[in-house]
Amino acid sequence: MRREAPAAEIKTVEQRLHDLGFKTGRLEGTEITLIGVYGDITTLPKGEIEELPGVEQLIPISRAYKRAAQKGAPEKPIYQTVKIGNLVCGGDELAFISGPCSVESETQITEAANLVKEAGADALRGGVVKYRSSPYSGWEGLGASSGEALKKGLQLIVKAARAVGLPTVVEILDQADVPLYEDTGVDCLQIGEPNSKNQALLNRLRDTKLPVIHKRGNSLDTEAYLLWVERMMSSGKENVILCERGIASSNRYTRNTLDVGSIAAFRYQLSGLPIAVDSSHATGIRDLVHPATLAGIMAGASVVLVEAHPNPLIAKSDGHQGLFREQLKALVAASRAAWTLRRQLDGGYLPTAALEKAYFERMPDDRKRFFDKS
Amino acid sequence: MRREAPAAEIKTVEQRLHDLGFKTGRLEGTEITLIGVYGDITTLPKGEIEELPGVEQLIPISRAYKRAAQKGAPEKPIYQTVKIGNLVCGGDELAFISGPCSVESETQITEAANLVKEAGADALRGGVVKYRSSPYSGWEGLGASSGEALKKGLQLIVKAARAVGLPTVVEILDQADVPLYEDTGVDCLQIGEPNSKNQALLNRLRDTKLPVIHKRGNSLDTEAYLLWVERMMSSGKENVILCERGIASSNRYTRNTLDVGSIAAFRYQLSGLPIAVDSSHATGIRDLVHPATLAGIMAGASVVLVEAHPNPLIAKSDGHQGLFREQLKALVAASRAAWTLRRQLDGGYLPTAALEKAYFERMPDDRKRFFDKS
Amino acid sequence: MRREAPAAEIKTVEQRLHDLGFKTGRLEGTEITLIGVYGDITTLPKGEIEELPGVEQLIPISRAYKRAAQKGAPEKPIYQTVKIGNLVCGGDELAFISGPCSVESETQITEAANLVKEAGADALRGGVVKYRSSPYSGWEGLGASSGEALKKGLQLIVKAARAVGLPTVVEILDQADVPLYEDTGVDCLQIGEPNSKNQALLNRLRDTKLPVIHKRGNSLDTEAYLLWVERMMSSGKENVILCERGIASSNRYTRNTLDVGSIAAFRYQLSGLPIAVDSSHATGIRDLVHPATLAGIMAGASVVLVEAHPNPLIAKSDGHQGLFREQLKALVAASRAAWTLRRQLDGGYLPTAALEKAYFERMPDDRKRFFDKS
Amino acid sequence: MRREAPAAEIKTVEQRLHDLGFKTGRLEGTEITLIGVYGDITTLPKGEIEELPGVEQLIPISRAYKRAAQKGAPEKPIYQTVKIGNLVCGGDELAFISGPCSVESETQITEAANLVKEAGADALRGGVVKYRSSPYSGWEGLGASSGEALKKGLQLIVKAARAVGLPTVVEILDQADVPLYEDTGVDCLQIGEPNSKNQALLNRLRDTKLPVIHKRGNSLDTEAYLLWVERMMSSGKENVILCERGIASSNRYTRNTLDVGSIAAFRYQLSGLPIAVDSSHATGIRDLVHPATLAGIMAGASVVLVEAHPNPLIAKSDGHQGLFREQLKALVAASRAAWTLRRQLDGGYLPTAALEKAYFERMPDDRKRFFDKS
DSSP, X not given: OOTTOOHHHHHHHHHHXXXXXOEEEEEEOSSOEEEEEESOGGXXXXXXXXXXXXXXXXXXXXXXXXTTBOOSBTTBOOOOOEEETTEEESSSSOEEEEEOSBOOOHHHXXXXXXXXXXXXXXXXXXXXXXXXXXXXXXXXXTTSSOHHHHHHHXXXXXXXXXXXXXXXXXXXXXGGGHHHHHHTTOXXXXXXXXXXXXXXXXXXXXTOOSOEEEEOOTTOOHHHHHHHHHHHHTTTOOOEEEEEOOBOBSOOSSSSBOBHXXXXXXXXXXXXXXXXXXHHHHHOOHHHHHHHHHHHHHHTOOEEEEEBOSOGGGOSSOGGXXXXXHHHHHHHHHHHHHHHHHHHHHTTOOOGGGTHHHHHHHHHHXXXXXHSXX | OOTTOOHHHHHHHHHHHHHTTOEEEEEEOSSOEEEEEESOGGGSOHHHHHHSTTOOOOOOOSOSOTTTBOXXXXXXXXXXXXXXXXXXXSXXXXXXXXXXXXXXXXXXXXXXXXXXHHHTOSEEEOBSXXXXXXXXXXXXXXXXXXXXXXXXXHHHHHXXXXXXXXXXXXXXXXXXXXXXXXXXXXXXXXXXXXXXXXXXXXXXXXXXXXXXXXXXXXXXOHXXXXXXXXXXXXXXXXXXXXXXXXXXXXXXXXXXXXXHHHHHHIXXXXXXXXXXXXXXXXXXXXXXXXXXXXXXXXXXXXXEEEEBOSOGGGOSSOGGGOBOHHHHHHHHHHHHHHXXXXXXXXXXXXXXXXTHHHHHHHHHHHHHHHHSOX | OOTTOOHHHHHHHHHHHHHTTOEEEEEEOSSOEEEEEESOGGGSOHHHHHHSTTOOOOOOOSOSOTTTBOOSBTTBOOOOOEEETTEEESSSSOEEEEEOSBOOOHHHHHHHHHHHHHHTOSEEEOBSSOOOSSTTSSOOOTTSSOHHHHHHHHHHHHHHHHHTTOOEEEEOOOGGGHHHHHHTTOOEEEXXXXXXXXXXXXXXXXXXXXXXXXEOOTTOOHHHHHHHHHHHHTTTOOOEEEEEOXXXXXXXXXXXXXXXXXXXXXXXXXXXXXXXEXXXXXXXXXXXXXXXXXXXXXXXXXXXXXXXXXOGGGOSSOGGGOBOHHHHHHHHHHHHHHHHHHHHHHTTOOOGGGTHHHHHHHHHHHHHHHHSOO | OOTTOOHHHHHHHHHHHHHTTOEEEEEEOSSOEEEEEESOGGGSOHHHHHHSTTOOOOOOOSOSOXXXXXXXXXXXXXXXXXXXXXXXESSSXXXXXXXXXXXXXHHHHHHHHHHHHHHTOSEEEOBSSOOOSSTTSSOOOTTSXXXXXXXXXXXXXXXXXXXXXXXXXXXXXXXXXXXXXXXXXXXXXXXXXXXXXXXXXXXXXXXXXXXXXXXXXXXXXXXXXXXXXXXXXXXXXXXEEEEEOXXXXXXXXXSSXXXXXXXXXXXXXXXXXXXXXOXXXXXXXXXXXXXXXXXXXXXXXXXXXXXXXXXXXXXXXXXXXXXXXXXXXXXXXXXXXXXXXXXXXXXXOOOGGGTHHHHHHHHHHHHHHHHSOO
């Protein structure tokens, strides 16, 4: 409530809340009064309450992304796995997904599939319809022209991946295309950054059985992003993978700013979902993909998404961030070594919740020892 | 080219460019060599060229958003108008568009239409399907449940607006709904901020005859936004209105940061399209909508978009930023006064291009006078 | 308190707060418990309390920048004036301050003073020691080399300004130089953006009688900035002027992003101090200074700070954003016209606090009318 | 040059550059003309040139931070070490620096020194004068009140550290205090984030023999930061350590956004200086310090800076991000394991420069194979 709110206003707010079926409590201070609202506040008409005379602000306490949220205690987090074909993400092993930015031809995607397999990765990615920041780029993917072209493009990547025994991850841009992706045997859908807040698309994906990698919008706060993820999950869908791919900041050097703090927050505080790190888009610079990926794994990622191409020098899109064959091989090996180390170090990770009780009890003694003689 | 690039590499880059049909020029420095590429660089395979050995970077010079771009000289800019029904945007008069965040019932939108009309505004806005940051908000608009509900909702706002002689602006979220909007008589489509980079939706809107207000994504740079606007225009569509509604920054107090510098850049440097300012979303604070709107007009906006509601205290969405009747009336009047002043002041606006020649000629004298005795 | 906090922990937190001399209240919900703390929370050992077992977070309610804060009610704001020499800032007239980025020679600053005077501005600005983003720029101001040089430079600008009857505003970089500025007759000190959080400098300025224009750091939130301003004021200093000069965002086109929403918030919600708008640094583009300045005035600024130079083409620093003589003259006239209009429009500005009671009383009726039949 | 620049203007620009002693070259396109400037462009009067009629923009090519820059080729980078007392930073071993946010009493800093030593860290940090975002926090460090208090505080930390054989790192806020820090035996100075662009302080530190850890300002771009670092180094100082401590973004959850992409860029592309990662300030959340530190090491950091306290629950400042004893011990061990792994993996890191020649030669074949049949 506002500082100057008279008793009548406070009473009215409480009455209105009772009318709406909520229980309330009251905290009266010398300057302001707080009114607590109990129960399921997702049904609270926030706009209305905030407008009642004397109301200063509404402060939400419980997390609104119930399904995407971590369900265990800090000392005993509970993690969930998501399967892409037979590949388990978020489990005991690192899931490494790689491939070209876009499917360019049958030969190209076939060689790419071989390259990804030989490098030791676990799944093949590749776009059949592509985002382009300019409408004049001249290339929006093999499948951009028609439904038939899209179908053919999807078949190419599925065929190439199956030939080497890998599942596929393909980006989807249009909700109308979901059945086509399902029917051609794509194993996982990807929501790109530009569609991270595309409500119509997310609503549609509630109903697919395919797992979805949902990339974080580059201006979404850590928890605001989880609310958009929650949209797909709100009707019961569970097989969703988080993906940090860099956020906007005032930084200019890298294409985006890889937010490892949020990866760590997802893993160690907020969520039980598997987390992917996409350093290709986060840095936009080929030679930084390697160290940034390792950083993402140490921060908490269990899935890696990187672009690689049989010859990135002739890639039709994003070639400057696509890895060369030798680089991919080195990165898969390095990533698995980093994963093994993190899994081992996680055993020694000590959340505050496991320690603070003891320090709390020592506080009077410590305070006396530190400050009474100073 | 890189500092250490040998002559052979330079030669190769030039050869490749010639093969691709481009003419080139060469600038050789003590440290680096620049190669200029002439012609229509939108067809340049940038990825490939950047990857050629020795190439340091590609620096684009000409603007890639040809249709959205300002076509006149700095001293003689050319501005284009866009009609929403009979309302001319970007012309001699300010276009003031207002209405509730969402259409909530027939009575509510009818009263809203009256309120908007009586306040002196020129068009009615209102959403029938709404974005919500949480899937549990309990309200996604009258039209969220089905195509039939959407149709009914659209009819409500069109009817209410026509009764008072106003055209309508309604947000669209799903490309599949375009015919429904067209058929029910909506006068202008709006692309919301979350869909600013929704490629499938933008591609679809190339084909509608309705004007489109395209809100700027909150992490899009000034010119990157114009490239997304260009997407709709690239096949010939012309009736598009720019809209600045606040960008993301490290600021916390306001919901977003209203970027008047970009409004000024659109108006005085980059584009000939009409520019709308949406201070409701830019500030998210009812009491800041008034001054921020006036700021937007002085910076160069010719269209105003603000939320108002017959009783924002009971609005189902965004009530905290909806204006009260009295506030809307005051803002319409203030906005028209600001517009009149800016139109008048624009006569005295002096772009650098109109002056620098004279100062250039004075440079030797000025330099001598200022610095030779100091 | 945390969701799972046992009664003993809650008790302990309350006990600790009582020990510290605070009164508390308690709000018990089905999921969490809130403990209210009453009294002067600036003395609260926040770190300690946040660490007590079971404590989820501390939510501050009262504003911590008491002296910089607005002291009136929303309907009756109280504004304070600050004098620079005889120039009253924040009063009935707009204060227009202009001059070159740096004092370059006696002739240059003399001509600049004349130019500023003739354009109709009210004070002369000019740096004698300059920030430079590169140490190799070759120019850090006339006064950069020694105390003697600084003194001489300060004397030059003071002399030039006094000759035309204008007061002076000069940036200070080093706390050791305060006496020199005071003794040479400078009328107002300026803290540049890079020093916005320079604690040693701000502490030192508590003791000067000169007014200070304190530029906002480009990553400081609206209210965090007011806390840094409060630092100077905390011992009783009152003559401080706020200055918005653009903040960092992901925008690239302009040098910074002019935050008119914060200007409006300072003016209409948060503070009674005069507010300056500096569009030269906010945009970094000469041709945008004019519209951006007008936007700042309409948002709430009562002081204008812009760079101008007798011939910006030969300015030693920041010439690309310095106005030409003709542009300055046009901008002074336009700014005064905008100021007059805003003063007049402010009479019709209606804060929510003046209206919401009536709408609150209409809520039951409005709700019935809008929603009972829908 | 601008699109419409006439030949006379181009000629004039070239003439002016020749007058200034620069050689030029010219690239003429169908739309624009480029003029190349050769030689040491740090002496180029950029403002003037940009103002010449017809000039569109100046595009710098060579790096302006010569001393802070990486001096080797991409395949053979050259790294420099910096000594803090006997601790070598940037060499074969990870340097782990820890300690409390501030020195609070003799007992506290003595116990902190023991704790840091026992955890296996290499240096003791602790502030004697502290930044505080609010002037009313009631605690600005033991040394805030006077020069005598500062001296005594510095002596406390130096004594405590020497007793356990550790060197010390202490933040400095005021250039006037440099001799005091030097004389009391502090081993390394730290420039805090708020002073990252404090020109007077940086200029003063050119002359100290002590090593300096220069924290990156939270709104400084990767390379803009290196230019501020270069300021200290421009007169020959070499013992400087970079420090990434989080940048501002639209993210809200963590206190700042740890920019591992820039750490990677410093290490693998831009600089030869040692890089510190400070996850305490970057995340502001105790439980994220551990994973974020490991991420920083994998990205390229060779120095770790984290806050720890004998009992953070009673710390006078920043206790919420200070590690508990057990957490510090776990993090030192984990960090050394991560360091060992990264050193080993660095052997397999393949920069593009080592590979692109081979792929360049394959381009015609690859293009034919991929695209001729598609």
